[in-house]
Amino acid sequence: xxxxxxxAVVKLSDGFNGADLRNVCTExxxxxxxxEREYVIQEDFMKAVRKVSDNKKLESKLDYKPV
Numbered sequence: 305x306x307x308x309x310x311x312a313v314v315k316l317s318d319g320f321n322g323a324d325l326r327n328v329c330t331e332x333x334x335x336x337x338x339x340e341r342e343y344v345i346q347e348d349f350m351k352a353v354r355k356v357s358d359n360k361k362l363e364s365k366l367d368y369k370p371v
Contacts, residue, residue, distance in 0.1 A: 309346055312346075313328070313350070316350070324360065327352075328349065331352035331356060334352075335348040
């Protein structure tokens with residue numbers, strides 16, 4: 305069994321809501337699948353947190369203007 309350092313993930317995901325944390329877990333699983341593993345490792349979680357964080361930054365920049 306692999307034990308991940310959850311403290312690092314917690315620090316990087318400060319300000320995430322429940323949906324964001326679910327996305328982190330999903331992305332970590334997808335990184336593991338792409339690497340042809342049946343388990344998730346710390347690196348998968350770190351990449352997933354960075355990806356979700358980057359997407360959240362883009363999300364706040366969306367500017368909708370009335371037509």
